[in-house]
Amino acid sequence: MVASTPAGRAGDDSFDDELDDDDLAWLDRILGRRATDTSTVYLCRPSRAQPQFLVPTKPGRVAAASLRRFHDARTPAERVAGLVGQAAGRFGLLKHLPGDLLELQAFALVDHLAGVLGEPELFAAVTLGPRRRNRKPVLQLVRPDGDVVGFAKIGWTPFTRELLENEARWLHAVEHTLPAWMHTPPVLHQTRWREFDVLVIGNIDTPFSARRRPVVRTAVVDAVASVVEPDRRPLADSNLVDSWRRVGLHDRIDLDRLLDRHGDTEFDMSLWHGDLTPWNMATRGGDISVWDWEFADGDRPVGFDVFHAHFEDGRRRRGETDVMALRQLPGRVAPQLHELGQAQRVEPMLDLYLAELLARECRLIGQGWLPSNMADLDAAAGRVLEERLAR
Numbered sequence: 313m314v315a316s317t318p319a320g321r322a323g324d325d326s327f328d329d330e331l332d333d334d335d336l337a338w339l340d341r342i343l344g345r346r347a348t349d350t351s352t353v354y355l356c357r358p359s360r361a362q363p364q365f366l367v368p369t370k371p372g373r374v375a376a377a378s379l380r381r382f383h384d385a386r387t388p389a390e391r392v393a394g395l396v397g398q399a400a401g402r403f404g405l406l407k408h409l410p411g412d413l414l415e416l417q418a419f420a421l422v423d424h425l426a427g428v429l430g431e432p433e434l435f436a437a438v439t440l441g442p443r444r445r446n447r448k449p450v451l452q453l454v455r456p457d458g459d460v461v462g463f464a465k466i467g468w469t470p471f472t473r474e475l476l477e478n479e480a481r482w483l484h485a486v487e488h489t490l491p492a493w494m495h496t497p498p499v500l501h502q503t504r505w506r507e508f509d510v511l512v513i514g515n516i517d518t519p520f521s522a523r524r525r526p527v528v529r530t531a532v533v534d535a536v537a538s539v540v541e542p543d544r545r546p547l548a549d550s551n552l553v554d555s556w557r558r559v560g561l562h563d564r565i566d567l568d569r570l571l572d573r574h575g576d577t578e579f580d581m582s583l584w585h586g587d588l589t590p591w592n593m594a595t596r597g598g599d600i601s602v603w604d605w606e607f608a609d610g611d612r613p614v615g616f617d618v619f620h621a622h623f624e625d626g627r628r629r630r631g632e633t634d635v636m637a638l639r640q641l642p643g644r645v646a647p648q649l650h651e652l653g654q655a656q657r658v659e660p661m662l663d664l665y666l667a668e669l670l671a672r673e674c675r676l677i678g679q680g681w682l683p684s685n686m687a688d689l690d691a692a693a694g695r696v697l698e699e700r701l702a703r
Contacts, residue, residue, distance in 0.1 A: 335363050335440060336414075342449055342468050342508060343438075344420030352418060352435070357411040366414070366438040367406060373458030375401030378437035380460075381518060384590035421505060425453060425464055425512065428501055434461065445676035446606070448472045453512070460515040462500050467509035471676060475606040476502075476511040482583075482608040483513065489539045494532065495601040516601045518594040527644075528588055528621035530651045532600060537582040537614045537652075547664070548575035551611040556667060559674040565694065569701055570667060574660045580653075584612040589624045607672070615654045618645045619665040634692035638666065666697040 354366040367378045379397040400406050407413060419436060426434040437452040451464040467473035483499050490496065501512040547553060548571055561567055585592075586607025594601045622644040626637030646658050654661065673690040 346418040360412040377458040540583040542580040542582040588617040669693040
C-alpha cells in the first residue's frame with residue numbers, strides 16, 4: 313500500500329502558474345486534508361504513477377456506486393466490465409482489480425461540501441482524467457448507502473474557472489427550455505473554497521442500457537439550438553468573430569483572409585453544446601441525458617455540434633489521425649446538416665469550425681497541463697484550415 317504525498321500549501325498564490333509533476337501532490341493542494349487521522353483506502357487507476365480515477369474501497373455500496381458510470385459510447389464489453397467492477401466494489405474485492413491501493417487522509421473539501429449540502433457524511437470518488445489543458449478534479453459525492461448526490465468540479469486555473477462559470481450559466485438557461493425527453497443535471501451549489509471555484513451539479517441517470525447510437529442524433533442538435541432563437545446574419549456581424557479576436561486568434565491565423573472569404577456569408581447563429589459526443593450522453597428509450605456543458609456558447613452556427621461529434625468520433629472511435637478526421641468531415645456531416653436546413657453551408661462552416669478549434673487552443677495557452685496530443689490537434693486544425701484557405 314502506498315501512502316499519500318503530504319499536502320501542499322492550499323493558499324499558494326503561485327499555484328495557477330506552477331504544476332507539480334506528481335499528480336497526487338497536485339490533487340492534495342486542491343482538495344486539502346482534514347485535520348484528523350481519518351483516512352480512506354482508494355483503488356487508484358490505472359496506477360499510482362498515472363492516477364486518473366480514485367475509487368474508495370469502502371463502504372461497499374459507495375465503491376459500487378462509484379463504478380456505475382454508463383454512457384452511449386460504451387461498448388457491450390465495457391458495460392459488462394462496469395457491472396463486474398460494481399460487484400467487486402460491493403463485496404470488497406476491488407483490491408483484485410487492476411490498479412494500486414492508496415491510503416489517503418480524508419479530503420477537507422468533501423467535508424465542506426457535506427456541510428453546505430446538508431449531508432451528515434459524504435464519500436468521494438475522484439476523477440482526475442488524463443493530463444490536458446482543461447484538467448480539473450471532479451468529485452462524485454456519494455452517501456454511505458450508495459446514493460449519488462452529485463458531482464463537484466473544481467476550477468483551479470483562470471480557464472477552468474471560466475469553464476465552470478459557463479457551464480453553470482447554461483445549465484440554468486436550458487433547465488426549463490429543453491424538450492421533456494432531454495435531461496440535464498441541475499446546479500446544486502456554487503461556491504468559492506479557499507482560492508478555488510467549486511460547482512456542484514446533481515446526478516442524472518446513466519443506465520446500463522445506454523449503448524452506442526448514431527454519432528449524434530440530429531434531433532438532439534436541433535433541440536439544443538432551439539434554446540436560443542436562431543439569428544441569421546453575416547459572419548462579419550456576429551459575436552463569434554469578436555470572441556475570436558478577444559482570444560488572439562488573429563495572431564494564430566490570417567483571420568482577415570477567412571473573413572474575406574466568408575464574412576458576407578449568412579449563418580443561423582444559436583446555441584451549441586460544445587462537446588455533444590456519445591461520451592457525454594446516455595440514452596434510455598426515447599429519453600436522453602446530456603452533461604458537460606462547459607464549452608456551450610449561444611452564438612455559434614447551427615450544426616457546429618454535428619462537426620464536433622463526427623470529428624471526435626473519427627479520432628477516438630475510428631482511430632484516425634486528427635488531420636484525416638478533419639478532412640473526412642464534409643462527407644460525414646452533410647446528411648445531418650441537410651436535415652437541419654444547413655446543406656448549403658457545409659464547406660464554409662467547416663472553415664469556421666477549424667477556426668473555433670484553434671480559438672479554443674488560444675484560450676488554453678499557458679494554463680494547466682500541456683499534453684502533446686493537444687499540440688498535435690492545434691497543428692492539425694491549423695494545417696487543414698491553411699490548406700483550405702489557399703484554394
